[in-house]
Amino acid sequence: MSRSDYWKENLRLVTILLVIWFAVSFLFGIILVEELNAIRVGGVGLGFWFAQQGSIYTFLVLIFVYTKKMNALDRKYNVHEEDD
Secondary structure (H helix, E strand, C coil): CCHHHHHHHHHHHHHHHHHHHHHHHHHHHHHCHHHHCCCEECCEEHHHHHHHHHHHHHHHHHHHHHHHHHHHHHHHCCCCCCCC
16 A cells, blocks of 8 residues: 555545535525526525525535545555544
């Protein structure tokens, strides 16, 4: 297991998470907003919800996913910090 393998997995994870965030914020919140607004959630259209709240919630979830995945990746490649 080399450093280049570690960074390839790291970049792959970051790319996947950024694509998810892009899809939620740009595609759902801007491009597909009219189609999603046909679905009502709490009295507002789903597209509006994604534009106003969904991308923020998704970003927060992605932060936790990234943290968990990176901790596992660090342990896999033995580059993790020592726990006290």
